[in-house]
């Protein structure tokens with residue numbers, strides 16, 4: 313009998329995770345940190361080096377040469393081959409190191425999108441789903457940047473409803489080539505791509521298939537560069553396929569399996585958005601610390617004002633907490649990958665299934681990584697005042713660039729629905745999540761207020777709140793499901809509320825597991841541990857408010873009579889007031905980072 317794996321996506325909701333079972337950012341090796349530094353140095357030299365005012369005015373059409381020059385230099389530095397195995401000329405980085413790479417990439421503003429597309433959605437379909445011939449033919453040239461890549465899923469009438477695309481691939485009478493016809497839109501890197509991963513339907517299939525399409529095949533026309541709000545130096549065009557002949561051997565993966573492939577590639581893209589968000593937030597924090605310390609108003613640095621400290625404390629706490637979630641997921645993907653390889657999966661299967669396992673966590677992190685990055689950029693402008701609104705400082709560019717992350721790789725609404733749908737699928741269809749057993753424990757939990765960690769009292773109330781957030785999610789899911797049955801998924805407002813509660817449980821748990829693990833590690837100073845604890849506490853304080861509002865909204869939307877009263881009473885006791893002083897906690901965090909100059 314195969315032993316039951318502990319690495320089950322979504323299972324965080326049903327069990328108590330030990331700090332020893334999570335990876336924390338403080339555990340990155342020197343080698344992994346060198347990857348981070350390599351990318352950071354590149355971005356500071358090549359992008360920031362030209363002056364942020366200049367970067368803010370770069371345009372994918374007018375400044376194509378500059379964009380391509382940086383793309384080429386990035387390729388020469390090895391930045392295009394991070395996720396490609398060494399045998400094909402890449403760096404073959406593990407998934408979590410790839411997330412660290414992505415965090416550093418975010419310093420490149422629009423160029424992060426350009427290189428991110430090359431190393432993620434534009435090439436991973438071949439890395440994960442390609443056969444040996446396809447990998448040998450394309451990956452070495454992708455790793456060196458000789459082939460620039462793009463990913464073509466979206467169409468004018470098929471955005472969130474991606475499987476409804478009209479692009480068609482029909483085998484020619486000779487049986488040698490598929491003839492591709494259709495229109496793709498919003499294609500990142502499309503203006504200069506040599507390779508297009510195209511999702512299209514074969515004949516009258518209901519589901520998409522995927523194809524590797526070279527520009528050199530012919531029959532490809534490009535639209536003009538889109539005029540966008542942000543990421544202006546990143547190329548985004550429409551791509552038209554007119555009887556484009558694709559050799560039969562360029563079908564990627566199996567016929568009709570392209571939609572699953574597209575979604576799984578997006579799982580990886582989603583957690584990468586969160587990793588980029590962490591990088592953007594940390595960088596933004598350094599900029600605002602610098603500015604707030606030197607800007608004098610009323611005779612003192614603005615950093616001394618409580619209103620500014622509150623913002624800085626929040627940015628620092630959010631970046632710390634999200635970082636905890638991102639690298640927890642990344643390490644779990646790596647562990648699952650190794651487990652699958654050991655149990656006999658092929659290299660491709662291990663990569664694909666390890667990623668798919670953590671679809672819930674990737675969606676959660678994408679939503680909150682992108683939303684935190686947008687609010688950080690907004691608050692950064694506020695701290696900079698009028699100078700934040702000026703193109704000179706680069707802060708307004710960060711604000712415009714950040715906004716896209718709530719839209720692409722699945723909008724945040726779609727990701728909220730997806731996190732719930734995936735949970736229900738795993739709980740009720742595939743039964744990978746043993747919800748019934750866990751469900752039985754909920755009333756006991758509530759009655760006894762059990763603390764899973766017991767012990768010395770360190771973080772006891774916090775872990776209790778984390779468990780309570782999980783219970784709140786399970787109770788409302790159960791009670792709303794009982795009332796609405798299958799109609800629950802149609803009540804999207806309630807689904808959005810539940811998704812937020814689920815997310816708060818995962819993210820706060822990740823932060824406190826990190827702090828708990830840190831408390832047992834040698835070399836951690838008391839001051840460092842104290843501040844990291846306060847960062848997690850500050851986030852929890854707000855997370856509980858989010859959960860209270862979401863829970864009240866959900867319950868008031870489906871429940872009535874005595875059951876409404878009963879559920880509300882239980883939820884109120886689980887989400888009781890959290891007894892910390894939010895002002896002092898954030899101030900302490902702000903003072904610490906203001907002194908240190910960074911997170």
Ligand SMILES: Cc1cc2nc3c(=O)[nH]c(=O)nc-3n(C[C@H](O)[C@H](O)[C@H](O)COP(=O)(O)OP(=O)(O)OC[C@H]3O[C@@H](n4cnc5c(N)ncnc54)[C@H](O)[C@@H]3O)c2cc1C
Nearest residue numbers: 463464465466471472498499500719720721722723725726
């Ligand atoms: C700069 C940029 C770069 C991009 N790069 C690429 C790329 O490289 N390759 C690629 O294939 N695509 C790319 N995209 C496309 C991107 O993935 C889509 O824009 C995104 O998936 C949303 O699709 P849409 O724009 O058609 O919005 P729509 O699907 O029309 O959505 C509009 C609104 O309706 C909501 N909505 C839609 N369906 C539902 C539903 N069922 N329930 C509730 N709400 C719903 C959405 O959340 C959103 O708020 C890019 C887009 C941009 C702007």
